[in-house]
Amino acid sequence: MKCYRCCIIAFFSFLTVAAPKAQADVIAVNDKVSVQPLHIPRVHAGTSPFYNYVVELLQMTMDVTSDQYGKAVLVANAEPTVQERQLRNLQDKYLDVTWSVTSFERERYSQAVYVPIAAGLFGKRLAIIRKNDLRFNSPLPLNKLQKLIAVQEESWPDTTILRSSGFNVIGAPYLPAFKMLKKKFVDYYPRGVLEIGYELENPLHTALTLEPHLVIVYPSAMFFFVSKNNILLAERLEKGLNLLIENGKLQHLLHSQEFYQHAQEQLKSRVQYIIPNPLLSDAAQQAYQHYIPLISKQNYLKREPINDDLQEAPALVGKQ
Known part of the structure; x- marks a missing residue:
């Protein structure tokens, strides 16, 4: 049976092409203003709506922190790649940032930004x-x-x-x-x-x-990920996301998406089978418990201030 399944999977598999490395560190705009390019994955076929949401959120995160860290522009790599390749590309400098559902393993090799971006x-x-x-x-x-x-x-x-x-x-x-x-x-x-x-x-x-x-x-969090060597970018992303949660703009962007509204309708009146997630690190569990209620609630403009201790503790330690 195992052999049979392997044959099936091999038959349907496809090859993934890695994107070329970035050649420029700074992009000139009108010969006066320079912005830092931020290399991100290219959209995978069939995932455009969520991809577009994440890209818009990422650009908002960079914009809200531009006074402190400088301007940034998002540059999509040439070819779409699967998640595991995207995470490896962080280490190889093919990408500056990607996003993924988290796990112990992914946090071991890449730096998670412990602010969930998809409301669990x-x-x-x-x-x-x-x-x-x-x-x-x-x-x-x-x-x-x-x-x-x-x-x-x-x-x-x-x-x-x-x-x-x-x-x-x-x-x-x-x-x-x-x-x-x-x-x-x-x-x-x-x-x-x-x-x-x-x-x-x-x-x-x-x-x-x-x-x-x-x-x-089951409890699950999607985070932005950067290279373990890019602590400054991780700090910037965490700060920007917290600012967007505090002013309600992250929630507004997410809740206004058609796929989010469709998801809320689909979850009504279903039988729930609740199972554990053995892959969550302590930092991911803490972030999930703290942020998901803030991101999910409908009256997000009537928010409470982010707890500074919670916001800072897990962000750059990569605690497992």
Whole structure:
């Protein structure tokens, strides 16, 4: 069976091309003003809405700190890359910053900025299934759901999280996983509630639909990541994000996104299967507990000041 699955995954896999290294440290604007280029990943096919949100948030973060740190412009690398390659590219200086759901392993090799940017919603997983799959007509008990075959990107923390709670998960690249589902090699594809709306709008996925009853829930935080050697950028990002939370602009940007509003609707009246996340560091757990209520609440303009001790303690230590 393992050999069979390996063949399936190999059949659907694709090659990822690394982006070229940046050649310039400063970009001239009108021969008078210079700005620092900040190299970021290029959008991956099918993920544009969330990518656009993160890019806008990142630019806002740089703008709100420009008086202290200088102006910056975002420069997307030439080719899209998978998450693990993006994190390696930080060390190789192909990227200055990327973003990812966090884990012990990712924090070990890259510097996380411990301010969640997606309200923890990547830890709320809905299932994409094939249309007319009658097994999902009513809510499946947890033990039956665990026996079905789910697919996730092998390198995603979510894969390990689900497996640690008894789910039957095989790994495959992001886009080929949809093909595997259509061709009945797997039974369902757990996706973050923020992503699932625009993914199902893709005309390539007309044979797929959303399972209507269930949501798998676990604590999960998406952070910006920089190189361990780029402490100044980590400090800048943390400071900028906290300023945007305090003035409500981060919440306003996130809550105004169509994918966020769609996610809130989709979470209503679902049976929740709550499982633990064994991959959260102490710093990530602390950030999750502190920031998620601030980012998620609707009356975000009636905020309380950020706790300075919480904001500073985890940010640059990389505590595991």
